[in-house]
Structures are given as structure tokens and as C-alpha cells.
Amino acid sequence: MIRTQIQLEEAQFNLIRSEAAKKNISVAGLVREALARYLKSPRQVALRNLATLRPAFKPIPMDDLSDHDRWFAEAVMDSKRRSD
Numbered sequence: 001m002i003r004t005q006i007q008l009e010e011a012q013f014n015l016i017r018s019e020a021a022k023k024n025i026s027v028a029g030l031v032r033e034a035l036a037r038y039l040k041s042p043r044q045v046a047l048r049n050l051a052t053l054r055p056a057f058k059p060i061p062m063d064d065l066s067d068h069d070r071w072f073a074e075a076v077m078d079s080k081r082r083s084d
Contacts, residue, residue: 013027
């Protein structure tokens with residue numbers, strides 16, 4: 001396991017500490033559970049699948065795109081940034 005550190009707002013910490021206590025697990029354990037659920041969520045899977053389209057994507061100037069195509073291009077670029 002890799003050790004890391006995060007900063008939470010006080011209200012976030014109080015809520016997560018309370019939830020962890022209810023489940024009788026550590027705060028770190030609850031964070032790992034939440035992260036695992038988030039990474040398996042349909043939205044995250046869709047973003048990872050979208051990233052596979054990157055090699056086929058050939059950028060063209062944003063000014064030449066319709067709104068729909070611009071939104072798609074931005075989603076592809078966001079996907080690339082997240083996977084890098």
C-alpha cells in the first residue's frame with residue numbers, strides 16, 4: 001500500500017470520521033472504499049473508454065467546430081489530461 005496525505009475541510013473530516021466510526025473502520029479505510037466505488041462508477045468507466053478514442057482524434061481549430069463537436073473535443077481533451 002502507498003501512504004499519502006490529503007487535506008480536508010473541517011466539516012468533511014468530521015463527517016467522514018463519524019461515518020467511519022459508524023462502520024467501525026478507520027478514516028483511511030472509508031476513504032479507500034469511497035475511492036474504489038468512485039473509480040468503478042459508470043461515469044469514470046465512460047471517461048476511461050473515451051480516452052481510448054484519443055489516437056483517432058485529430059484536432060482541428062476550435063473556431064471551426066459546431067457546439068456539439070466542440071463539447072466532444074473538450075471531453076476528449078479533458079479525458080487525456082486525466083489519464084496523463
